[in-house]
Amino acid sequence: MNTASLTLAYWCVLLVALLPYLTTFAAKAGQYGPRENQAPRDWATRQTGWRARLLAAAANGFEVLPLFIGVVVIAHQLGYRQSTLDLCAAAYLVLRVIYVVVYGAGFGTLRTLVWGLGLALNICILFIGK
Secondary structure, three states: OOHHHOOHHHHHHHHHHHHHHHHHHHHHOOOOOOOHHHOHHHHHHOOOHHHHHHHHHHHHHHHHHHHHHHHHHHHHHOOOOHHHHHHHHHHHHHHHHHHHHHHHHOOHHHHHHHHHHHHHHHHHHOOOOO
16 A cells, blocks of 8 residues: 555544544553453443543544545545645544543533534535535
8 A cells, every 4th residue: 555645634534543542542541451451341331530531532433433434535536625625634633632632621512512513524524525
């Protein structure tokens, strides 16, 4: 595979796909060891506070990923203007990072607003045209 042929939008897909794993790693940092690895989902259900919120943010990251992948692939297939697609994909990546931060911090209303902006941006990508 020639990575030089990957657009910024495709790189953003990779980064958005990795973000839930990084979020889970942050939730587990300092409290998760070999004993917890015997039943990781049981460990996750016992978490509270910011750790539980980060685990929920990671789950949401996996839930929204198919839509983002789909709109980026569709936009490429339809030959949409690359610079606009790249900008939108990068903006979505930034929104996802902000989402994780505000979710972890416990700002529920702001989290919902950021999530809604991300959904709207995905829908907009479908209509950016050539």
